[in-house]
Amino acid sequence: MQAIYDVTIDELENYFLNKNEKKYKAKYLYNFLYKEKIKDFDEITTLKKSLRDELKEDFYFPTLTLLKHEKSEDVQKFLFSLEDNLLIEAVLMEHDYGLSLCMSSQVGCNMGCKFCESGRLKKRRNLEAYEMVEQILKVEELISKKISRIVVMGIGEPFDNYDNFCKFIKIINSDLGLSIGSRHITVSTCGVVPKIKEFADFPYQVNLAISLHSAIENKRQELMPISKAYDLNTLKEALIYYYNKTHRRITIEYIMLNKVNDGIEDAKALVNYVKDLNCYINLIPYNTTNASDFERSSDKNIKQFYDYLIKNKLTATVRKEFGSKISAACGQLSSMAEK
Numbered sequence: 001m002q003a004i005y006d007v008t009i010d011e012l013e014n015y016f017l018n019k020n021e022k023k024y025k026a027k028y029l030y031n032f033l034y035k036e037k038i039k040d041f042d043e044i045t046t047l048k049k050s051l052r053d054e055l056k057e058d059f060y061f062p063t064l065t066l067l068k069h070e071k072s073e074d075v076q077k078f079l080f081s082l083e084d085n086l087l088i089e090a091v092l093m094e095h096d097y098g099l100s101l102c103m104s105s106q107v108g109c110n111m112g113c114k115f116c117e118s119g120r121l122k123k124r125r126n127l128e129a130y131e132m133v134e135q136i137l138k139v140e141e142l143i144s145k146k147i148s149r150i151v152v153m154g155i156g157e158p159f160d161n162y163d164n165f166c167k168f169i170k171i172i173n174s175d176l177g178l179s180i181g182s183r184h185i186t187v188s189t190c191g192v193v194p195k196i197k198e199f200a201d202f203p204y205q206v207n208l209a210i211s212l213h214s215a216i217e218n219k220r221q222e223l224m225p226i227s228k229a230y231d232l233n234t235l236k237e238a239l240i241y242y243y244n245k246t247h248r249r250i251t252i253e254y255i256m257l258n259k260v261n262d263g264i265e266d267a268k269a270l271v272n273y274v275k276d277l278n279c280y281i282n283l284i285p286y287n288t289t290n291a292s293d294f295e296r297s298s299d300k301n302i303k304q305f306y307d308y309l310i311k312n313k314l315t316a317t318v319r320k321e322f323g324s325k326i327s328a329a330c331g332q333l334s335s336m337a338e339k
Contacts, residue, residue: 004033004059005137006130008170009177019054029055030176037141064134066142078139082107082131086124088155090135098148103135105165106156111190112225113211115255117289118155127156129167136178150180153188153209159195169204182206188253193230196238200245208242209251209282210235214261215273223261236273243278250277255284256297256305263301267308274314281309281316 007015012026025047032038041047041055067087068079074094081087088104108121136147150172152158158165169185172178186207189196199208214220220227227235239250252274256262274281283306286296297305302318309316 001058001060003062003128003130005062005133005171006128006167007059008167009174015058019051021051025051027176030174034137034174034177034179037137062130062134064131064138066138069142076143078135078142080135080138082127088127088131088135090139090154092139092143092147095149099143099145100149100151101136101139101147102151102154103132104154104156105132105152105158105161109156110160111157113190113213114223115213115257115286115292115294117292121155123156123160126161126164129164129171132164132168133171133178136172136180148180149184149186151186151188153186157190157192158187159189159192159199162192162195162198166202169202169206173204186251190224190226191230191235191238192226193234193238196235197241200242205246205248207251208248209253210239211253211255212270212273213253213255213257214266215269216261216266219261219266223257232273236277239277239279250279252277252279252281253284254281255286256302257286258295258297258301260294262297262305264304264308267305271309271312271314275312279315281314283309283316283318285318285321287321 009026009030012029013023016025017023028047029044032044036043038044039061041052041059044052062083065081066078067081068077070077076092078090078092079087080090086107088107090104091102093100093102105127106123107125107127108123109116109118110123111119113119132152136150140147152165165187169182172180173182173185182205186209188209188211190211196208211224212220213223215232217227217232220232230238243250254261254270270281283302285302286294288294288296306316306318
């Protein structure tokens with residue numbers, strides 16, 4: 001039996017055709033699932049009972065259980081239990097332009113980035129596509145509002161769960177489903193080079209963000225073990241390939257760590273690294289965690305770093321801080337129920 005939120009519209013059309021039913025019923029069912037938000041096939045009384053019974057035999061409605069819900073100003077954090085009792089977190093952010101959900105793609109993460117709380121969690125498993133879809137549906141149900149933007153930047157490395165991530169995008173992007181536009185979806189990767197190249201051929205205009213955090217090789221390798229597998233030159237080749245194929249601007253994420261990667265020599269290295277990339281640089285003041293010895297860069301160092309980038313004609317911003325009071329900010333998610 002398959003989770004109903006794990007089925008794309010094309011798969012559902014084939015399902016109905018194999019049942020000798022008209023394929024338009026797939027669109028009909030999708031509307032009830034994602035617009036009407038039904039939780040039981042028997043709610044679709046306009047479908048004949050025999051067909052509803054077949055749907056119940058072949059599909060089920062999965063259950064994502066809310067364990068904890070915290071609020072702080074314009075941020076809300078949700079701790080969820082999956083069907084196998086493993087835990088994930090999602091963060092809702094309120095912006096002037098709408099609601100944005102930062103969601104998880106794995107239970108735990110094997111990337112081991114030194115500054116990231118999620119990186120301290122051993123990967124237990126990938127999330128299925130429906131478990132990513134459920135995060136959106138459950139949060140919308142809890143807040144009684146529609147989410148307009150998705151950032152896959154929560155727990156896990158989405159390109160380490162590539163197939164399920166891509167299926168998730170197809171489901172939520174469908175006009176018949178949640179209708180979240182491709183350009184309102186951003187995926188962040190620490191630099192899984194083969195999947196960046198594969199993503200260049202993905203037929204949806206999803207935004208790509210790269211967690212760079214240093215343009216100096218030995219520093220990046222110390223901060224991010226993946227750089228030992230894919231060094232900065234290899235990563236840059238992949239980014240150039242991606243841009244040449246898609247012509248979509250890339251976001252470079254750069255966390256500001258006091259006396260680690262926030263000096264002028266670091267800024268110079270970053271300018272040199274991205275000078276022939278069409279990119280946007282997002283400077284992220286570090287959010288402290290209990291398990292890390294890193295400290296946030298001073299406001300003075302952040303400003304000097306930012307000013308150097310602007311002086312060199314790069315497009316850059318300093319990210320507004322969201323959710324640090326409830327450990328919901330960038331790098332702080334850990335899915336620990338006792339927090």
